Amino acid sequence: MSRRKKTLDVISFNIIGYVMLTLFSVVCILPFWMIIVGSITSERYITAHGYSLIPVEFSTESFRYIMNDAKGILRAYGVTTLVTVVGTFFGVFINAMAAYVLHRKDFKFRNFFSFYFFFTTLFSGGLVPWYILCVKYLHFKDKLYALILPGLVSVWNMLIIKGFLGSIPDAVTESAYIDGANDFRIFIQIILPLSTPVIATISLFTALNYWNDWYNSMLFINNEKLYMLQFYLYKLIGSAQGLLIAADKAGVVIDRPPIQSTKMAMTLIVIGPIIFLYPFVQKYFVKGITIGAVKG
Amino acid sequence: MKAVIKEIKKKKILFLMLMPAFIHVFIFSYLPMAGAILAFKRFQYNLGIFKSPWAGFSNFRFFFISGDAFRVTVNTLMYNLIFITVNNFLEISFAIILSELSGRIFKKITQSVMFLPYFISWVIAGVIVYNFFNYEFGVFNGIRRALGLEPVDVYNSANWWRVLLVFFSAWKNVGYGTIIYLSAIMGIEQEMFDAAEIDGANLYQRIRHIMLPSLVPTMVMLLLLAVSNIFRGDFGLFYQLVGTNPLVYDATDIIDTYVFRSLMTSSDIGMAAAAGLYQSVMCFITILVVNKIVKSVHSDYALF
Numbered sequence: 205m206s207r208r209k210k211t212l213d214v215i216s217f218n219i220i221g222y223v224m225l226t227l228f229s230v231v232c233i234l235p236f237w238m239i240i241v242g243s244i245t246s247e248r249y250i251t252a253h254g255y256s257l258i259p260v261e262f263s264t265e266s267f268r269y270i271m272n273d274a275k276g277i278l279r280a281y282g283v284t285t286l287v288t289v290v291g292t293f294f295g296v297f298i299n300a301m302a303a304y305v306l307h308r309k310d311f312k313f314r315n316f317f318s319f320y321f322f323f324t325t326l327f328s329g330g331l332v333p334w335y336i337l338c339v340k341y342l343h344f345k346d347k348l349y350a351l352i353l354p355g356l357v358s359v360w361n362m363l364i365i366k367g368f369l370g371s372i373p374d375a376v377t378e379s380a381y382i383d384g385a386n387d388f389r390i391f392i393q394i395i396l397p398l399s400t401p402v403i404a405t406i407s408l409f410t411a412l413n414y415w416n417d418w419y420n421s422m423l424f425i426n427n428e429k430l431y432m433l434q435f436y437l438y439k440l441i442g443s444a445q446g447l448l449i450a451a452d453k454a455g456v457v458i459d460r461p462p463i464q465s466t467k468m469a470m471t472l473i474v475i476g477p478i479i480f481l482y483p484f485v486q487k488y489f490v491k492g493i494t495i496g497a498v499k500g
Numbered sequence: 501m502k503a504v505i506k507e508i509k510k511k512k513i514l515f516l517m518l519m520p521a522f523i524h525v526f527i528f529s530y531l532p533m534a535g536a537i538l539a540f541k542r543f544q545y546n547l548g549i550f551k552s553p554w555a556g557f558s559n560f561r562f563f564f565i566s567g568d569a570f571r572v573t574v575n576t577l578m579y580n581l582i583f584i585t586v587n588n589f590l591e592i593s594f595a596i597i598l599s600e601l602s603g604r605i606f607k608k609i610t611q612s613v614m615f616l617p618y619f620i621s622w623v624i625a626g627v628i629v630y631n632f633f634n635y636e637f638g639v640f641n642g643i644r645r646a647l648g649l650e651p652v653d654v655y656n657s658a659n660w661w662r663v664l665l666v667f668f669s670a671w672k673n674v675g676y677g678t679i680i681y682l683s684a685i686m687g688i689e690q691e692m693f694d695a696a697e698i699d700g701a702n703l704y705q706r707i708r709h710i711m712l713p714s715l716v717p718t719m720v721m722l723l724l725l726a727v728s729n730i731f732r733g734d735f736g737l738f739y740q741l742v743g744t745n746p747l748v749y750d751a752t753d754i755i756d757t758y759v760f761r762s763l764m765t766s767s768d769i770g771m772a773a774a775a776g777l778y779q780s781v782m783c784f785i786t787i788l789v790v791n792k793i794v795k796s797v798h799s800d801y802a803l804f
Contacts, residue, residue, distance in 0.1 A: 213702040221597035222606070228594065229613040231671065235628040236616075238639065242631055254642030255631050302521035305514045312507050317518060322804070324529040327784045330776025331759050332769060333535025334528065336549060342527075357524040387513040416621035419736070434623045438740070441627055464637050471627045478619050486612060493676065494683040 239475070242468030243267070250464045266465035270473070277473065279429060280436040283348075287432060288414040291352040296407045298357060300399070303365035304391050321359045335423060350424040351432060355413060361406050364495060368402035369395065405492025408485055415478070437474045441467055536780070538773040545769075559774035568758060569778070573731075576754040580730045583669045584723065590674045592715060595681035596707055611682075615675035622736030625668055629741050633664070658751035661742060665752070669737060677722070684718040685711060720794070720801045727790050728803070731755065731782040755779045 242255045246263035249256070270277065305311055306318050328334075344350035376398065380390050396403065421435035431439070508515055535549050542555040563569050594614065598607055617625070632639050633654040641651035654660045688711065696706050733754035742752040744761065755775060762772035787803070795802040 211702070213704055217597075217600060217703050218602075221601050222603075225594065225597055225601075225606075225610045225614075228590075228674070229610045232617055232675070233613050235631070238631050239627065250637055254634075254637040254645075255639050256642065257639060298520040298524070301517040305518040308514060311511060311514055317522070321521070321525060324525055326787055327533065328529065328780050329532030329534070329536040330539075330773065330780050331756075332763055332773035332776045333538050333549065334532040335763060336538070336543075336769070337527075337531055337535055340545070340548065353524075354528065357521050357528075359525070362521065387511075388517060391517065412619060416619075418621060418623050418740075434621045437627070438623045441623075441630065442743075467627065468631065471624055475620065475624060482616065482619060483612075486615065489615070490679055493679045 236475070236479070239468050239471050243465055243472050244469075245465055247460070247462035247465050255464070255468075263462075263465070265462045266469035269462050269466050270469055276428070276431075277436070277470075280431050280433045283351075283430055284415060284433045287348070287351045287417075288411050291355060291414045292407055292411040294352075295356045295358070295410050296361075296403060299362045299406070300365050300396065300403060301391065302357075303362045303369060304395055306362070307366045307369040308387075321362060325359055338424065344424045346425055346427040346430060348430060351417070351420050351430070352414075354420055355410075355417065358410070361410070365399065365402055365406060368399055368495065372398050401491070402495060405488050405495060408488055409492060433474050437470055440470055536773065536777050538770065539777040540774075541770055543769040543773070555770060559770040560778070562768075563771050563774050563778070569775070571750065572753050572755045572758045572775075573782075575751070576731055576733045576756075579665060579669075579733065579754065580726070582666055583673075583734075584726045586666055587670050587673055587677060588719065588722065590670055591677035591681050592712075592719070594674065594678045595685055595715075596711055598678065598682055599685045599711075600703070600707075611675075611678070614678060617672045618676045620672070622672075622740035625672060625737075626740035626743075629664065629668070633660075655742075655745065656747045658748045661748055661751045665737065665741065668741060669734065672737075680722065681715060681718060684715055688714045717801065720798075724790060724794060724801065724803060728787040729783065730786060731779050733757070735760065 238255065238257070241257070241259050242250070243266050244259060244262055244264065245256060246261040247265060249261040302321070306314055306321075308314070338344040338350065338354070344353075372395070377390050377394055380394055385393070416434055417432060418434035418438055421430075421432050422438070425431065425435065538549050538552070539559055540555060540557070541549070541552040541559075543549070543552045547553075598611060601607055630638070633641075635641060635651060635653050635655065638654070640654065644651055652660070654664070692710050693706055696710055701709065733756040735754075735756040738752055738754055738757050739760070742748065745752070756779075759772050759776045759779070762768055762775060791803050
């Protein structure tokens, strides 16, 4: 801000502000610290005293134990990555195409189709018919596409992209028309490159949604080989036995499995990529929220 | 009709480009709307939605008479109202603080840290609650035991959940909302502040008379969206943090968890569909009413 005189109002505001922000930041970051501490504390200590705030008895047994099921985790990573990449690519592409068509002023049925999409944000049939449609008529049970298809089209994202396209002047595409390029070519070669900012942020949001998705897995997936990461973790947290089975399958005999510390270690392995990428992608998310907010 | 076909021929490629999204929305949004008639049927899986026998309003009657409808509706509404109030209050406060503090590095760090929980799935938030409040191993009871106090069975206590759910809703969402309000503040003309300062307004007066009024459009927009969804609970928050625990349904059961549970565990698919349709209709009515009111007061803010 501009030059500020240190008057009483500014001083008191600063005190309140620094205290509030610091408190809330600690609240936001502390749980992550707790997960790290929990994963490197010995099982013996946790069983006796519970999870601790500060690392006491250091131990890597939880990670060593997880290594027994490295194959399962790697597979969940693979499934999650595949679903995220495929879903994000096709989802954003389909949404962007639709947004472009709805943005074209010479497209006569623009209003009809806009309403067709918009109405779905106002009214839905509810979870139950949707679920029965997916399971009984589309055979989603234990299929990879069950994890990709439901989140593919987002009307909300479509509207955000459409809003952005409005800022591209029509003159840009005119010469291409005169040269006889068709609509699809213009979309690919001119419109997409010009809308990189919005496409990038929408892609990030879509990817994050796919990466963090557990809901579709919970509804449709029973086959362990198709578990996504979040769901894998959910299963593991929910059952103390889940771990044992995983170790059993690997043919490892362990008399006292480090269940509690392993729960935290597994969580850490699941958050890992997000925490790692967060510093790099954060600013694009911030930009994306701002675009979306202006649009709304 | 002829004109339509001619137009389609002329704009063939545009139509083809629209088709994937059109078909997807048709299958996943419009077909379930038709399938909502399930609420008036006695569903038999082998017969499918359309061949199952009619049941009139008996699914709804059952849902309302059991008292479940009242309980989950009140919970859904109350929680959403509290979430909206608490979260918006915090978001606006933090946005104003972030815009006025001078410590550049401090602001950068706190903003990043506050935004982090938004990137975490509810599953992980569930682990965090487990880490803190698990009866045997949780940090909370660990501290209590160390101080010689009785451990608390947080997971089975309705009142604890009332606090925790509000807390974690804020924990996860406030960072996101703060960014929206902050970008609105950044859009305010700097001259206004300078003029007010020259006129002798102190910092609090500037916030009260310039910043807050400038935030009204953003606030109204966000409130509109939130109020439109007031009958829709955050399923992930309730399901992942609380799980399925009949002991605390009074405090933690919302329409979404109720519908999900009825669908998954009971054989009463018809009633689950009735509860779901009830929710959709309530949502729809709410949006129309809220939009109408906003339109009559200030048409610029209306959704449609």
